Amino acid sequence: MRYLYALLLCASFVAPVYAKQPAYTVRSTEIKQQPFSDAATVATLSEKASVNILSRQGGWVRITSESGNGWVKMLSLRSDNTAAKQGDTGLQSLLNVGRSGSSGITVATGVRGLSEEDLKNAHPNPRELEKLQNYAVSKAKAEKFARDAKLKTQLLDYLPLDGKS
Amino acid sequence: MFIRALLFSGLCLLFSFPAHAFDFDLQKMLSIAKKTQQATKTIDEPEEIEIGNGIAANLLGASSLLDDSRAQQYVNQVGRWLSLQTERPDLPWKFGILESTDINAFSIPGGTIFITHGLLQKLNNESELAGVLAHEIVHVLRKHHLAALQKGARMDIASDLAGEALKNKGDPAVLDKAIKAGTEVYARGLDKNDEFEADRMGIVIATRAGYDPYGLPAVLQMLEASNAQDSSLALMFKTHPAPRERLSLLDKIMSDGFDAYTAPAQTDKRFNSEVSQRK
Numbered sequence: 365m366r367y368l369y370a371l372l373l374c375a376s377f378v379a380p381v382y383a384k385q386p387a388y389t390v391r392s393t394e395i396k397q398q399p400f401s402d403a404a405t406v407a408t409l410s411e412k413a414s415v416n417i418l419s420r421q422g423g424w425v426r427i428t429s430e431s432g433n434g435w436v437k438m439l440s441l442r443s444d445n446t447a448a449k450q451g452d453t454g455l456q457s458l459l460n461v462g463r464s465g466s467s468g469i470t471v472a473t474g475v476r477g478l479s480e481e482d483l484k485n486a487h488p489n490p491r492e493l494e495k496l497q498n499y500a501v502s503k504a505k506a507e508k509f510a511r512d513a514k515l516k517t518q519l520l521d522y523l524p525l526d527g528k529s
Numbered sequence: 530m531f532i533r534a535l536l537f538s539g540l541c542l543l544f545s546f547p548a549h550a551f552d553f554d555l556q557k558m559l560s561i562a563k564k565t566q567q568a569t570k571t572i573d574e575p576e577e578i579e580i581g582n583g584i585a586a587n588l589l590g591a592s593s594l595l596d597d598s599r600a601q602q603y604v605n606q607v608g609r610w611l612s613l614q615t616e617r618p619d620l621p622w623k624f625g626i627l628e629s630t631d632i633n634a635f636s637i638p639g640g641t642i643f644i645t646h647g648l649l650q651k652l653n654n655e656s657e658l659a660g661v662l663a664h665e666i667v668h669v670l671r672k673h674h675l676a677a678l679q680k681g682a683r684m685d686i687a688s689d690l691a692g693e694a695l696k697n698k699g700d701p702a703v704l705d706k707a708i709k710a711g712t713e714v715y716a717r718g719l720d721k722n723d724e725f726e727a728d729r730m731g732i733v734i735a736t737r738a739g740y741d742p743y744g745l746p747a748v749l750q751m752l753e754a755s756n757a758q759d760s761s762l763a764l765m766f767k768t769h770p771a772p773r774e775r776l777s778l779l780d781k782i783m784s785d786g787f788d789a790y791t792a793p794a795q796t797d798k799r800f801n802s803e804v805s806q807r808k
Binding site for chain 2: 385422439478483493500505506512514516523
């Protein structure tokens with residue numbers, strides 16, 4: 365059992381971002397060979413078809429399904445959380461340890477303090493506020509941070525409520 | 530008929546008073562009218578920052594900051610960069626990771642944003658972090674919490690807030706009341722439409738900053754897949770519309786044009802070294 369645990373832990377570090385997240389289509393959707401609209405179509409999924417999400421790239425997610433595997437538009441899918449509702453299987457819990465560093469145990473014993481009641485009864489903590497102020501960064505530092513990662517600004521207006529941009 | 534007669538006699542009585550007494554009454558009435566009118570106006574920026582600091586101190590009383598200055602600096606840099614793409618770049622923007630394992634994020638008037646360690650650990654890259662922070666930034670830009678505070682506060686507090694009581698670090702009792710009323714907004718939550726607006730504008734701010742526009746939708750999809758009964762999500766789910774509803778709205782407005790924007794690979798590397806590998 366201990367070996368299995370160690371093996372799973374190692375595997376999860378190289379595993380894709382999603383550990384097979386179940387989802388379903390909200391409309392008829394084409395599965396593409398590549399994450400682009402003009403890529404070749406592998407198959408067409410009907411509405412409410414079940415898929416498993418493996419990873420995401422921009423607005424596209426890589427999926428497996430009975431109809432075929434490939435890329436579909438992320439917003440054509442909604443997550444199926446019936447599995448989560450039934451509680452994690454032992455296997456999923458193990459995978460989660462490696463993936464996020466927080467197991468169910470950590471959550472149960474961790475610091476909460478942000479329930480509705482906690483917020484209503486909170487007393488001010490000026491020392492922490494001072495710490496927070498010390499962490500703040502200047503405009504110049506933020507601009508350098510963006511340049512360091514080659515982040516480029518884009519000109520884009522806010523979106524109207526109903527229409528496409 | 531009787532009322533009209535009463536009114537008339539009242540008027541007669543009024544005019545029979547000495548002139549100075551009448552002036553006094555009129556001034557008082559005018560001042561009340563002015564205050565009521567001001568109650569619909571917004572609180573000015575120094576007051577907003579002052580109230581915000583009080584609320585931030587309260588939230589920090591409920592959960593301390595995560596003791597990891599490197600991660601705190603990282604989140605501040607992402608957040609400050611995002612703030613520069615908005616119409617309020619000069620606010621004293623501050624970003625903090627709360628040590629709480631709850632999954633949530635908070636926006637406080639005047640430019641303070643909190644993300645819980647619980648939520649940060651669930652994120653996969655810098656674009657997802659940017660999506661969450663940009664959503665919270667919009668609440669500050671649009672003064673959603675100030676409006677909720679004024680709407681939910683008792684009439685006397687609301688009128689004090691709009692009046693002169695807070696000017697130049699004025700009445701501390703009024704400030705205390707405002708901060709208390711302001712903190713309660715976080716237990717109650719904002720209007721649904723404020724949340725939708727924060728999503729709609731948030732994706733644009735993240736895109737302007739050079740991030741992948743789908744960071745926020747990806748986080749919403751993660752939340753949608755989570756167990757809604759989990760206590761770490763209780764307050765977030767209580768105070769926000771269902772992730773499914775939020776995704777449907779983004780689905781309607783995000784055209785294929787958004788596919789053209791991608792985040793540079795360096796941001797992924799950075800997220801891994803500053804967050805993922807330090808969990």
